[in-house]
Amino acid sequence: MKNLFFATLVVMLPFFTMAQISVTGKVTDINQKPLSGATIKLRNQKTSVLSDANGNYTLNNLTIGKLIIIVSYVGFKTEEKAVDLKEPAVFNFNLVQQNFLAEEVVVRATRANEKSATTYKNVSKEDIQQNNFGQDLPFILQNTPGVVVNSDAGAGVGYTGIRIRGSDNSRINVTVNGIPMNDSESQGTYYVNMPDFASSVDNIQIQRGVGTSTNGAGAFGASLNIQTTASETNPYAELNNTFGSFNTWKNTVKVGTGLINNRFSFDGRLSRISSDGYVDRGASLLKSYFLSGAYHGNKDLLRLNVFSGTEKTYQSWNGIPESRLNNDVAGMKAYIARNELSDVDAENLLNSGRTYNSFLYNNQTDNYTQNHYQLIYARQFSDQFSFNGALHYTQGAGYYEEYRVRNKLSDFGLNPVVIGGTTISTTDLIRRRWLDNDFYGVTYAFNYVPKKNLNFTLGGAYNEYKGDHFGQIIWAQYASNGNIDRHYYDNEGFKTDFNVYGKMNYNPIAELSLFVDLQYRRVYYDIAGTENKLNTLAINETLNFFNPKFGATYFINPQSNVYASFSVANKEPNRNDYTDAAVGTFPKPEQLNDIEIGYRFKNAVFNLGANAYGMFYKNQLVVTGKINDVGGNFRQNVDRSYRMGIEVDGSYVINPQFVLNANAALSRNKIKNFTEFTDDYDNGGQILKNFELTDISYSPSAVLFGELVYKPISGFAIALQSKYVSKQYLDNTQNDSRTINGYWVNNARLGYDFKFAGVKNINLGLLVNNILDKKFESNGYTYGYVYGGSRVTENFFYPQAGTNFLLSLNVKF
Incomplete structure (x- = not known):
């Protein structure tokens, strides 16, 4: 019934529209040349329309009264016109070209637009600011279609994750100003290393499915295309502060010079976020800064961005056992016996409640610093030809520290210790696992528009990655022949990533837009040294990928269009897929064929996007329970799997006081043939069990969202x-005893903007999460084994906070 209610609500939105008056007009430059694709919208309303090939536009269903119409077009100054609407009217706009290059050119090559046969969602600066209370970036995006977020510490600060269409972090391509952000080896994006980054973001485009060709990791679920803050015309200073539950604090200072001599600008941000977390000891201390300087020429733009993030996070990675979650005392005692917990650990489990954290060592922390440098240049050579490119360098270093009990000395390459004639082969110890890496390269894109109805883009990138992995023991009960500087394992990963793509958009007639997008990508990966189990690594592989994309968009009228596309994506395995595989074997790369069909409609009060998709995988890598030759679990290729679904995203301005937003993602996610491997502790080896058409893990069949916004006063x-x-299923067997229960969570957000002399704006904000105090878990994992003649299943979950709040005060001078 929940699914039906939300889906019906979204689909029925168009029928709520009341017949009202319309505004028409034409958008041209000062020479009366029509501007096709200009954006026309009303202030404080999300919906907008685009001008057609002749510059004409229509805003339907407007409310009688005073309105402000805003018209914008890349390369031209935005124009606003205040009108007192009493009857249908005509308002023409003559835009003046800017005397400097617009910032949008930086990301234009990798962005989708109204003519693209791509399923996408634009998140504006206003949307980001309204939802930015200091939680990590995934939580700011959680209300967009098909998105599910999670937090290890339970409150959205620290280690967080995002899934789109069921695809995890390692399958979502992330770029900032067209520069790859995914880690080259794990292919994930760690938002904990980018604290408060949202405060320096101008806009984000989420492309669901394969999307357009971009740089970096293969997009198997979605792409996040992030553009950082553009320069403001006037000087400013901002103080942004948040306080909330679990002793959460965010303090942000932002300053900007505005345009100096109409050419130069400098912007800066300094942030600090701290939180104790919902989970016991799940504390985070996050610090970051963002600096940007730019030269704005008539036809070129040069910008240098330097930003950094430092995190110290107490580990809450292990989650909570199912018996503790359900307050099952007998189950907890059985868990204690099975895992031979110490008295201290057993007491912690039995007495902690939903906020249980298995770690007790006071410095069981993750520590990492990541520094980014981006030099971006864009040039408009003529009305037909332009270029943008970037040089980038990212340096990261850090470790996680953990206390280990009764570990074998031989596991760390240490000799047994003999004391008083007794040979000691195990020890308690504290270890650190380090990663010290460098990532650098170049990105570029040329854009050529020989005719009004024809557009070519040639782009690509070359990037290199070097990552040093090593481990240290900083304390041991029995040190044996070790010392604090010794590396008990040491290996280096080296990876190159080259891609080149060509895109063409062609409009044979005004109503039809065709596109072709062809990408070649070459990945070289090498790992050498010893890994943490002291095995020798000698991995070397080169992969070549061809990723074609084709599509068409047909404009029914200026307000609506339909589109269809077919895209291919290929993705290399992750580092762990290589290092965990049996010696002498390599995992296969994954391939995805993506079909997207959709409909879009926009007018002044109503915005609707509806699409259907089919994502068909070959050799998708999934966890099966199979172990390698040293007993480690690893992912294995499954021959065929797919995701099919429909997504609806709508916004309706009921009247100037009420706005309704809603989206729904309904899907079917299946592996055609799946083999589960279960360890047999009774007889040794593993037991195999075959399944057909099982649900893909962590892939909910329904993700629904609704929002009612009320604006009683200005x-x-x-x-x-x-x-x-x-x-959601925790594994790929579709077993109901290994699931994350469905959940329905309600939040409330309040915001009030006002100003007085000497202050440009003051914003008071309040975010109350989980207002009905729902107990729910958004993530988890499972493993099992056969012992004593029966299967033992160990399920773990990540509980999320009950009712909690964040209160913000933002002042802009």
């Missing part, structure tokens, strides 16, 4: 939000 808004995520 500057004040209340938003009531509701999100439902259906049941």
